[in-house]
Amino acid sequence: MTMTTTTTQLLIDGDIVLYQISSAIEEPINWGDDIWTLHGDVRLARQSFDQEIQKICDRLGVQDVVITLSDPKQNWRLGVLDTYKHNRRNKRKPVVYRPLRDHILDAYETACYPTLEADDVMGILSGEGKIVVSDDKDLRCIPGQLYRPSRDDHIEITVEEADRNHLTQALTGDSVDGYSGCPGIGPKRAADVLIEGTWAEVVGAYEKAGLNETEALRQARVARILRHDEWDTVKQEVLLWNPI
Numbered sequence: 001m002t003m004t005t006t007t008t009q010l011l012i013d014g015d016i017v018l019y020q021i022s023s024a025i026e027e028p029i030n031w032g033d034d035i036w037t038l039h040g041d042v043r044l045a046r047q048s049f050d051q052e053i054q055k056i057c058d059r060l061g062v063q064d065v066v067i068t069l070s071d072p073k074q075n076w077r078l079g080v081l082d083t084y085k086h087n088r089r090n091k092r093k094p095v096v097y098r099p100l101r102d103h104i105l106d107a108y109e110t111a112c113y114p115t116l117e118a119d120d121v122m123g124i125l126s127g128e129g130k131i132v133v134s135d136d137k138d139l140r141c142i143p144g145q146l147y148r149p150s151r152d153d154h155i156e157i158t159v160e161e162a163d164r165n166h167l168t169q170a171l172t173g174d175s176v177d178g179y180s181g182c183p184g185i186g187p188k189r190a191a192d193v194l195i196e197g198t199w200a201e202v203v204g205a206y207e208k209a210g211l212n213e214t215e216a217l218r219q220a221r222v223a224r225i226l227r228h229d230e231w232d233t234v235k236q237e238v239l240l241w242n243p244i
Contacts, residue, residue, distance in 0.1 A: 010060060010147075011111075011125055012053065013134035014067035014104055015118040021049045022094035040095035046103045053108075056133055056149055067104055068121040069112040076115040076238045081222045085178045114236050120226040127228065138174075141166040141225045164197045170220035171202060179222045183209045199243035217243070 025045045029037050057063050077084040104110060111121045122132045123142045131145040131154075139146055143162040147154045157165075171190040173181020182205050185193065193205045206216040224230070224241040232239055 008062070008129040009064040009066060009131075010057065010062050011122045011130055011132050012056065012065055012067050013118050013122060013132075013136060013139075014069045014110065016135060017049060017052055018069070018097065018101055018104065019094070021045055021052065022097040022100050024048070025096055026094045038095050042096050042099045042103075045096045045100045046107075049100060049104065050107070056147075059149075059152070060131060060133075060147060060154075062131065065108065066125065067108045067110045068118040068125070069101070069104065069110055070117040071112060071115050072101075074115045075117065077117075077222050080240070081179055081218055083178055084222055087178050113231070115238065116226065116231075120231075120238075123225045124228050124231045138169070138223075138225055141169060141223075142227065160197070164194060166220070166224060167194055167197060167199070167202050169223035170216065171205060173219060174223070177222075179219055181219055181223075182206050182211070182216070185209075 022040070022045055025040050025048065027039045029039050031037065053065065053067075057065060075084065111125060112118075113121055113124070116124075119134070119136060119138055122134065122139065126132050126142050126144045131147050132139050132142060133147045133149060135148050135150045140157060141162050143157050143159040145154065145156055168187065168190045169181070171182045171185045171193060172187055173179050182202075185205060193201050195201065202220065203213045203216050206212065220243070221241050226238065230239045230241060231237075
């Protein structure tokens with residue numbers, strides 16, 4: 001794993017680590033007489049989270065960390081596609097999720113912007129001297145350095161690669177995040193479509209599927225992980241992506 005000497009800060013996807021730790025800590029207890037409860041040790045959760053963050057810091061040799069978190073109340077993508085993440089809306093959070101999130105806010109430098117997801121915050125803050133730390137494949141849509149902890153994999157993503165990855169996401173969609181992409185197109189078909197890696201090729205695939213550019217743009221905007229010039233820092237508003 002080759003490190004860039006100008007790296008000064010890690011941007012860690014707090015949402016993923018928060019959910020993983022709080023889920024792992026949760027335990028069911030059978031009290032008998034058909035009574036079950038869920039148990040969560042917040043102290044253990046805090047310790048586990050801190051250990052995981054330190055492990056990442058030690059592995060990369062960088063101690064300056066910003067933990068990014070999603071806005072828990074609003075999501076700008078719902079204004080583009082009202083079914084976005086509809087499959088998660090009634091899903092229960094682990095018992096210690098909220099107190100562990102409070103610990104992160106108290107103990108670390110964090111970044112959480114109105115209506116944005118943690119991915120977007122990392123995308124906005126990424127750049128020279130930063131490493132994005134996340135196992136989410138969506139972060140391949142951001143140019144720069146990406147470290148995937150589960151694979152101990154450190155890669156450099158060019159602007160051209162990031163742009164192509166975004167168009168690929170616009171075609172394939174993401175069932176986990178609740179947006180469909182272009183019907184009938186998976187990763188292999190998307191690679192066949194994106195010969196030149198252009199927006200026109202994406203639109204052509206949607207039209208061939210009986211849809212139009214409006215729908216293609218809706219899916220592409222939902223798939224877009226924001227970059228630094230797509231967030232109005234004064235108005236605290238998203239600048240929606242448009243094809244060149």
